[in-house]
Amino acid sequence: MDAMDMKKQDMNRDWIATARTLSQALPFLQRYEGATVVIKLGGHAMGSDEAMEDFARDVVLMQQVGVKPVIVHGGGPMINQMLDKLGIESTFVNGKRVTDKATVEVVEMVLSGLVNKRIVQAINGQGGRAVGISGKDANLMICEQTNADLGFVGTPVEMDPRIIRELGDENLIPVIAPLGAGKNGETFNVNGDTAAGAIAGALKADRLLLLTDVSGVKGSDGEVLTALNSEQIIELTNEGVIAGGMIPKTQTALDALQEGVRAVVILDGRAPNACLLELFTEHGAGSLIRDTPPTVRPQSA
Numbered sequence: 530m531d532a533m534d535m536k537k538q539d540m541n542r543d544w545i546a547t548a549r550t551l552s553q554a555l556p557f558l559q560r561y562e563g564a565t566v567v568i569k570l571g572g573h574a575m576g577s578d579e580a581m582e583d584f585a586r587d588v589v590l591m592q593q594v595g596v597k598p599v600i601v602h603g604g605g606p607m608i609n610q611m612l613d614k615l616g617i618e619s620t621f622v623n624g625k626r627v628t629d630k631a632t633v634e635v636v637e638m639v640l641s642g643l644v645n646k647r648i649v650q651a652i653n654g655q656g657g658r659a660v661g662i663s664g665k666d667a668n669l670m671i672c673e674q675t676n677a678d679l680g681f682v683g684t685p686v687e688m689d690p691r692i693i694r695e696l697g698d699e700n701l702i703p704v705i706a707p708l709g710a711g712k713n714g715e716t717f718n719v720n721g722d723t724a725a726g727a728i729a730g731a732l733k734a735d736r737l738l739l740l741t742d743v744s745g746v747k748g749s750d751g752e753v754l755t756a757l758n759s760e761q762i763i764e765l766t767n768e769g770v771i772a773g774g775m776i777p778k779t780q781t782a783l784d785a786l787q788e789g790v791r792a793v794v795i796l797d798g799r800a801p802n803a804c805l806l807e808l809f810t811e812h813g814a815g816s817l818i819r820d821t822p823p824t825v826r827p828q829s830a
């Protein structure tokens with residue numbers, strides 16, 4: 530066989546593998562038909578334009594096969610950059626940005642503007658129809674001040690998810706910036722994980738995927754735990770194994786499960802096709818958190 534024939538044979542093998550993968554996805558496609566999947570895209574998980582394109586393609590594919598994707602995004606690093614440019618200093622307390630009046634204006638500008646529209650455009654570029662909103666639109670997320678020391682940081686207290694269902698019914702993909710309205714006309718800055726959890730809870734979503742920059746929740750041996758329940762999360766947190774930025778994520782997961790979300794997955798958003806791997810393959814990705822002991826994932830959810 531000459532070099533040309535060997536190349537052809539390799540290509541054939543690739544196509545056969547692709548067809549096999551598609552065929553093996555059937556039970557997963559059937560399982561997620563009509564399912565609501567909330568995806569939180571963290572600022573650290575938003576990489577290059579190419580990575581954003583890949584993410585957008587996966588979201589459009591999900592919708593094409595009958596899933597209702599809902600995107601909630603963060604953008605902490607992008608807010609930091611803009612605050613730096615404007616010479617506004619910023620500090621965090623327990624993972625939340627201390628947000629004064631000037632800061633909340635920058636937060637809204639960056640999240641609802643730059644970050645939100647970048648994701649919307651990427652999805653539309655892949656043939657989807659995305660609509661960018663924030664938690665302020667149609668009273669989606671009414672907030673109260675979390676605590677006076679944090680300034681304009683909000684905790685969601687009243688959710689009205691009708692706007693998301695209405696957009697989904699029209700095959701539009703909601704892309705949501707984590708800002709909320711206060712009852713006295715204030716604008717509140719909401720942690721992206723908290724917002725995603727509240728929205729997934731209000732929708733009683735089938736899955737909440739929290740895309741971050743680590744491959745999942747690590748146990749005391751440093752290995753990623755592929756499945757865990759609320760009790761294990763509480764234990765690992767008390768032992769200090771779950772720490773730092775992982776605390777708001779696992780707390781969000783516990784709250785979301787209590788609100789009726791069926792399962793939460795914490796996974797590395799920078800890994801290629803992370804969402805597809807999680808939803809449509811036997812392999813799964815990251816850490817699956819739910820309260821009935823898992824057997825075979827994900828069919829048993």
Ligand SMILES: Nc1ncnc2c1ncn2[C@@H]1O[C@H](COP(=O)(O)OP(=O)(O)O)[C@@H](O)[C@H]1O
Nearest residue numbers: 571573741742745746747770771772773774775
């Ligand atoms: N048990 C744990 N397993 C995995 N990551 C952990 C754990 N405990 C703390 N972390 C930290 O949490 C970080 C993820 O949180 P964060 O950086 O705030 O994510 P994002 O910016 O995507 O919201 C990881 O980079 C890691 O350093």
Ligand SMILES: CC(=O)N[C@@H](CCC(=O)OP(=O)(O)O)C(=O)O
Nearest residue numbers: 571572603604605625626720721
């Ligand atoms: C209250 C609070 O801290 N809000 C966050 C909102 C953005 C966010 O959560 O972004 P990531 O998901 O990229 O971290 C902030 O101001 O940074």
